[in-house]
Amino acid sequence: MRQPTHNRAPFLFAVTALTSLFMIAPMLLSVLAGLVNNYSVGIKSGFTLRWLQEVWEVYGGTVGWSLAIAAASVAATAAIGVPCAYALARSRSRLARAFEELLTLPVAVPGLATALALILAYGQIAAFRQSFAFILVGHIVFTLPFMVRTVASAFQRNDLVALEEAARTLGASFPQRFLGVLVPAVFPAIVAGALMVFTLSVGEFNLTWMLHTPLTRTLPVGLADSYASMRIEIGSAYTLVFFIVILPVLWALQALAQLMQKRYGT
Amino acid sequence: MSPRQRLLLAGCAAPAGVFFLAFWLLPVLRLLALPAEKGWGTYFVVLTDGRYMESMLNTVLLSVAVTLATLVIGATVGIYLARRSFFGKRLLLALLTLPLSFPGVIIGFFVILLGGRQGLVAELSSQLFGERITFAYGLLGLFLAYLYFSLPRAIATYAAAAEAMDLQLEEAARSLGASRLRIVRDVWLPELAPTTVACGAILFATSMGAFGTAFTLASKFEVVPITIYNEFTNYANFALAASLSIALGIVTWLALFLTRQFGSGQAAR
Numbered sequence: 315m316r317q318p319t320h321n322r323a324p325f326l327f328a329v330t331a332l333t334s335l336f337m338i339a340p341m342l343l344s345v346l347a348g349l350v351n352n353y354s355v356g357i358k359s360g361f362t363l364r365w366l367q368e369v370w371e372v373y374g375g376t377v378g379w380s381l382a383i384a385a386a387s388v389a390a391t392a393a394i395g396v397p398c399a400y401a402l403a404r405s406r407s408r409l410a411r412a413f414e415e416l417l418t419l420p421v422a423v424p425g426l427a428t429a430l431a432l433i434l435a436y437g438q439i440a441a442f443r444q445s446f447a448f449i450l451v452g453h454i455v456f457t458l459p460f461m462v463r464t465v466a467s468a469f470q471r472n473d474l475v476a477l478e479e480a481a482r483t484l485g486a487s488f489p490q491r492f493l494g495v496l497v498p499a500v501f502p503a504i505v506a507g508a509l510m511v512f513t514l515s516v517g518e519f520n521l522t523w524m525l526h527t528p529l530t531r532t533l534p535v536g537l538a539d540s541y542a543s544m545r546i547e548i549g550s551a552y553t554l555v556f557f558i559v560i561l562p563v564l565w566a567l568q569a570l571a572q573l574m575q576k577r578y579g580t
Numbered sequence: 581m582s583p584r585q586r587l588l589l590a591g592c593a594a595p596a597g598v599f600f601l602a603f604w605l606l607p608v609l610r611l612l613a614l615p616a617e618k619g620w621g622t623y624f625v626v627l628t629d630g631r632y633m634e635s636m637l638n639t640v641l642l643s644v645a646v647t648l649a650t651l652v653i654g655a656t657v658g659i660y661l662a663r664r665s666f667f668g669k670r671l672l673l674a675l676l677t678l679p680l681s682f683p684g685v686i687i688g689f690f691v692i693l694l695g696g697r698q699g700l701v702a703e704l705s706s707q708l709f710g711e712r713i714t715f716a717y718g719l720l721g722l723f724l725a726y727l728y729f730s731l732p733r734a735i736a737t738y739a740a741a742a743e744a745m746d747l748q749l750e751e752a753a754r755s756l757g758a759s760r761l762r763i764v765r766d767v768w769l770p771e772l773a774p775t776t777v778a779c780g781a782i783l784f785a786t787s788m789g790a791f792g793t794a795f796t797l798a799s800k801f802e803v804v805p806i807t808i809y810n811e812f813t814n815y816a817n818f819a820l821a822a823s824l825s826i827a828l829g830i831v832t833w834l835a836l837f838l839t840r841q842f843g844s845g846q847a848a849r
Contacts, residue, residue: 326656333731333735334672336728339694347693397593398596401589413593416600419833424828426828427608427611428608430822455603488588520791524812537686538795546698
């Protein structure tokens with residue numbers, strides 16, 4: 315659809331331009347605010363990396379933990395989600411459909427409710443409550459449906475059923491078939507699911523704010539803390555840290571997913 | 581299916597099943613039972629207590645208004661971008677959908693940068709009229725913030741849907757002398773209806789459950805997620821927080837369920 319259908323559309327153009335301004339201006343503004351000496355004076359006060367340094371000293375730890383939790387969420391949802399997706403794709407029982415329906419509920423139910431439920435059920439176990447594992451569990455529950463759904467739809471392809479049958483008649487055991495034939499065949503879907511899980515986990519706040527403790531903070535939790543208690547330059551610099559650290563990782567993953575799709579996708 | 585095969589599939593689903601049971605289903609079932617300990621009336625507190633009722637109405641009205649505004653603007657921008665080719669279009673589309681990966685707190689902060697006490701609008705208005713205008717901490721700030729995190733999803737969805745639209749219908753309508761407004765009403769709207777319903781449901785659900793944005797803005801306009809948070813942390817009123825969570829969950833789930841029913845009804849026709 316490269317041909318413009320009518321040449322002038324002033325109304326559409328105006329709305330698009332205004333919306334773009336509304337969406338992009340705050341990003342630029344926050345980047346700028348994190349780099350100037352004094353926000354209320356403006357650019358005239360000169361540029362500095364002082365605020366970034368301060369953020370790194372106070373909140374640097376949250377970056378590593380956020381990335382680690384996101385990576386662990388990807389690993390865990392792949393480990394338990396891929397076999398589950400296979401079972402759901404091959405089973406036609408009513409139980410499987412009901413389970414699939416239940417599994418997607420944590421997406422529909424507000425994160426706050428899930429967090430409350432987890433705290434009420436496991437909050438008494440101090441060693442668990444005070445560790446990053448508590449946040450990780452919340453992230454896995456929330457992201458699992460995305461992995462399962464993406465991979466399950468890939469498993470449903472007809473040629474995969476035939477491929478598996480061929481491997482079986484040739485005498486391959488189930489683990490051999492699963493790891494040697496099925497998983498490679500749906501790998502692009504696993505990568506796409508992993509990208510979704512990673513993105514959701516890194517930016518997750520609704521659950522995490524309830525589940526965190528002063529010693530277990532992720533990047534979005536630290537951000538909220540800095541917005542509430544620090545000067546506006548530090549909040550902006552911290553937002554800039556989020557962009558610098560997270561966006562390249564997301565873009566790299568996205569490029570990888572596209573590459574996989576092109577090379578192995580059908 | 582042989583029993584052996586069935587056993588194999590059950591084994592495959594077991595790890596995820598056990599995890600889900602232990603860390604979501606059982607805790608949530610307990611949450612569902614919690615308000616009963618304080619009497620059955622606790623379940624209906626959102627209907628019987630004026631304060632909670634107001635908070636729920638606030639949230640629903642805000643979410644509906646944001647959803648409608650987002651659908652209109654998102655459709656306009658999405659269709660425009662899908663129909664035009666110009667230099668930097670891919671970059672613009674990438675920038676417009678970038679906020680999908682931002683946590684809600686960042687979007688709250690953006691609105692503070694725009695309309696807060698030290699915000700851009702306050703600076704400009706003090707130079708122009710000698711008065712600092714702030715809107716970040718009221719209803720307008722909340723509305724703009726919700727609009728900000730809703731728009732990227734709508735723009736991406738409509739851009740994709742508009743790419744797939746049938747141009748011939750539109751050409752036919754135009755050659756028959758239909759005005760631009762009639763084309764929008766009689767060709768675009770029906771063709772984009774399934775997209776609009778599905779996208780609208782997700783936007784509404786996201787707005788209802790959004791917590792980080794309102795939390796950062798510390799808005800005077802109280803939404804249900806903030807009410808739940810306050811009951812839980814400030815007053816340690818777990819039964820009430822649970823009851824409000826259930827009410828919020830029901831409203832959100834109902835919106836998603838009804839639109840899915842509508843969607844399958846469309847497909848069956």
